[in-house]
Amino acid sequence: MSVPIFSDKLARFGFTRAHYRLFPAIRRAIDAHAPAALDQLYDRIRAEPAAAAMFGSQAMMDHARAKQLEHWQALFGGEPDTHYEARATQIGHVHARIGLSPTWYISSYARVLDHLLPRLLRWSPLRPLARRRAAAALLVRTALLDMDVALAAYFQAEQAARKDVTDKLGRALDSLARGDFATPLAALPGDYQALASDFEAMRRRVCATLVEVTGAAGRIAIGSGEINLASDDLSRRTEQQAASLEETAAAMEQITATVRETASGATRANTVVRDTRAEAEQSGDVVRRAVEAMGGIERASHEISDIISVIDGIAFQTNLLALNAGVEAARAGDAGKGFAVVASEVRALAQRSADAARDVKTKITASTDQVDAGVGLVSETGQALERIIARIAEISALVGAIATSADHQATGLQQVNTAVAEMDGVTQQNAAMVEQATAAARGLAEEAEALTRRVSTFRLDEGAPAAVERQPQPATTQRRAA
Numbered sequence: 150m151s152v153p154i155f156s157d158k159l160a161r162f163g164f165t166r167a168h169y170r171l172f173p174a175i176r177r178a179i180d181a182h183a184p185a186a187l188d189q190l191y192d193r194i195r196a197e198p199a200a201a202a203m204f205g206s207q208a209m210m211d212h213a214r215a216k217q218l219e220h221w222q223a224l225f226g227g228e229p230d231t232h233y234e235a236r237a238t239q240i241g242h243v244h245a246r247i248g249l250s251p252t253w254y255i256s257s258y259a260r261v262l263d264h265l266l267p268r269l270l271r272w273s274p275l276r277p278l279a280r281r282r283a284a285a286a287l288l289v290r291t292a293l294l295d296m297d298v299a300l301a302a303y304f305q306a307e308q309a310a311r312k313d314v315t316d317k318l319g320r321a322l323d324s325l326a327r328g329d330f331a332t333p334l335a336a337l338p339g340d341y342q343a344l345a346s347d348f349e350a351m352r353r354r355v356c357a358t359l360v361e362v363t364g365a366a367g368r369i370a371i372g373s374g375e376i377n378l379a380s381d382d383l384s385r386r387t388e389q390q391a392a393s394l395e396e397t398a399a400a401m402e403q404i405t406a407t408v409r410e411t412a413s414g415a416t417r418a419n420t421v422v423r424d425t426r427a428e429a430e431q432s433g434d435v436v437r438r439a440v441e442a443m444g445g446i447e448r449a450s451h452e453i454s455d456i457i458s459v460i461d462g463i464a465f466q467t468n469l470l471a472l473n474a475g476v477e478a479a480r481a482g483d484a485g486k487g488f489a490v491v492a493s494e495v496r497a498l499a500q501r502s503a504d505a506a507r508d509v510k511t512k513i514t515a516s517t518d519q520v521d522a523g524v525g526l527v528s529e530t531g532q533a534l535e536r537i538i539a540r541i542a543e544i545s546a547l548v549g550a551i552a553t554s555a556d557h558q559a560t561g562l563q564q565v566n567t568a569v570a571e572m573d574g575v576t577q578q579n580a581a582m583v584e585q586a587t588a589a590a591r592g593l594a595e596e597a598e599a600l601t602r603r604v605s606t607f608r609l610d611e612g613a614p615a616a617v618e619r620q621p622q623p624a625t626t627q628r629r630a631a
Contacts, residue, residue: 176225186264241302380587412555464503471496
C-alpha cells in the first residue's frame with residue numbers, strides 16, 4: 150500500500166499527533182503486561198488441537214509469540230508508517246498461509262485486549278485516569294487498525310490464492326476443452342487439495358474412459374469392418390444360392406414333368422400288358438380247345454383203325470371162305486364150275502378188300518402218327534402259351550409296380566418341387582435381409598470410423614492406446630458372374 154493510501158487509512162481511523170504522544174506510555178504497558186497476555190493466548194492455542202496443528206512445533210509457536218510481541222512493541226515505538234504496514238501485511242500473509250481463520254485472529258486479539266485493558270486502566274504510572282482511559286481507547290483503536298491491515302492482507306492473499314486456483318483450474322479446463330486430458334492440474338494451495346484431488350480423479354477417470362472408448366472404437370471399427378466384409382460375402386453367397394435354387398427349381402420342374410410322363414407311359418404300358426395278357430389267355434383257351442379237338446381226331450383215328458381192322462378180318466375170313474368154296478367146287482367137278490367162278494370172284498373181291506383195307510390202315514396209321522405229332526405240338530403250344538401268359542402276368546405285375554412307383558415318384562417330386570420353390574422364396578427373402586444387414590453393417594462401419602476420428606482428437610496420458618485403424622480383409626468369395 151502506498152504512503153498516501155496508508156495516510157488516508159490513518160485519517161479514517163482518526164489518529165492525531167496527540168494520540169502518537171500516548172504511544173510511549175502504551176509501549177511501557179505492553180512491555181509490562183503483553184507477555185502474560187500472549188502466554189495465556191498460546192496456552193489456549195495449545196489446548197486446541199486444530200489451532201495447534203497450524204504451528205508445526207513448539208519452536209514455531211514460540212517464534213510466532215516473540216514476533217507478535219515485537220510487532221506490538223514496534224507499533225507503539227513510534228508513529229505508524231509503511232514499515233509498520235509491511236509488518237502487519239506480512240502477519241496477514243502468514244495467517245493466510247498457515248490457514249488461521251479471521252475468527253481465530255480476532256478472537257485472539259479480543260482475549261489479549263481483555264487482558265491488557267483492565268491493567269492499562271489500573272496502571273499507576275499513567276496519570277490521571279482520563280489519560281489512562283484515553284490510552285485504553287487508543288489501544289483499542291490501534292488494535293482495530295492492526296487487525297484491519299492484517300485482515301486486508303489476509304483477504305488479499307486469499308483472493309490471490311483463489312485467483313491462482315481459478316487461473317489454474319481455468320487453464321486445466323481449457324486444456325480439457327481442447328481435448329488435452331494428458332496435462333495434469335497444476336499444484337494448488339493446501340486448502341484446495343480436496344478440489345485438486347477431485348479434479349485429478351475426474352481427469353484420470355475421464356482419461357481412462359476415453360482410453361477405453363478409444364480402444365472400443367477401434368475394436369468396433371475392426372469388428373464392423375469385418376461384419377461389413379462378412380455381410381458382403383454372405384450377400385454374394387446368398388445371391389449364388391438363390392440363383393442355384395432357381396436353377397434347381399427349374400431342373401426339378403423338368404424332372405417332375407419327365408417323371409409324370411414316365412408314370413403316364415408306365416400306366417399305358419400296364420394297360421397294354423393287361424390287354425395282351427387277356428388276349429394271350431384267350432389264345433390259351435383256343436389252344437386248349439385245339440388240343441381237345443386234336444384229341445378227338447386222335448380218338449376218331451383209332452376208331453377208324455379199329456374199323457379197318459374189322460374189315461381186314463372180314464376180308465381175311467371171306468378169302469378163307471372163298472378158298473374153301475373153290476376147293477369144294479373142284480371136288481364137285483363140272484357141277485361146281487359155276488360156284489367155283491363165283492368163289493373165285495369172291496376171293497378176288499376179298500383180296501381187293503383186304504388190299505384196300507391194308508392201304509387205308511396204312512394211311513390211317515400215318516394219319517394217326519401225324520395226328521399224334523399234331524396233338525403233341527398243340528400240347529406244347531398250349532404249355533408255351535401258359536408260360537407266356539405267366540410271364541405276361543409277371544410283366545403286368547412289374548409294369549403295375551413301375552407305374553405305381555412312378556406315380557409315387559411323381560408325387561414325391563412334386564412335393565420336393567414345392568419345397569424347393571418355398572426354399573427359393575425363403576432364400577430370396579434372406580437375400581433381401583442380407584442386403585439390409587449389409588447396408589446396416591456398412592453404416593455401422595462408417596459410424597465407427599467417425600467415432601474413431603473424433604476420439605483420436607483427444608490427447609491422453611502417455612501409454613494410452615491409440616485408436617485402432619480398421620484394416621479391411623479381402624472377401625474370400627467372388628460374386629457369381631451373371
